Amino acid sequence: ILTRLKAGAFESLCEHLRARSDLVPNMELMTISGFCRNCLAKWLVVEARHISNQIVSNEVVNLYFSENQRNIVDTLDSFGYDEAAQLVYGCTYPEWKKRHMKKATDEQLERYNASKSLHAAHD
Numbered sequence: 001i002l003t004r005l006k007a008g009a010f011e012s013l014c015e016h017l018r019a020r021s022d023l024v025p026n027m028e029l030m031t032i033s034g035f036c037r038n039c040l041a042k043w044l045v046v047e048a049r050h051i052s053n054q055i056v057s058n059e060v061v062n063l064y065f066s067e068n069q070r071n072i073v074d075t076l077d078s079f080g081y082d083e084a085a086q087l088v089y090g091c092t093y094p095e096w097k098k099r100h101m102k103k104a105t106d107e108q109l110e111r112y113n114a115s116k117s118l119h120a121a122h123d
Helices: 002-019 026-033 037-062 067-078 081-089 093-100 106-114
Strands: none
Touching (some): 002 037, 037 067, 037 081
């Protein structure tokens, strides 16, 4: 149940950010919170690799790898940033940029650079 709650909260966050694409640029999110829509997409990819590695390590111990598990691992391993970004943005990232991204002001760039210690890491 907790996993479903987390997934629902994640989807709500993505929907909330989609509804405010013109009002809340990624640069402002990074400056204030240390993460942005791109971070969410990158974390999805990292989690896909993490789950894949768990499945593989568990199955190596059992020395049995079913066709279904192989398909799951292949799907997780092929899940990339473009697919993840589409889940987060609700469209392709280039499409979102074209619709919503504006050139940053000097003030925004200054605040962004000053906040780099807050910025999220992506393995």
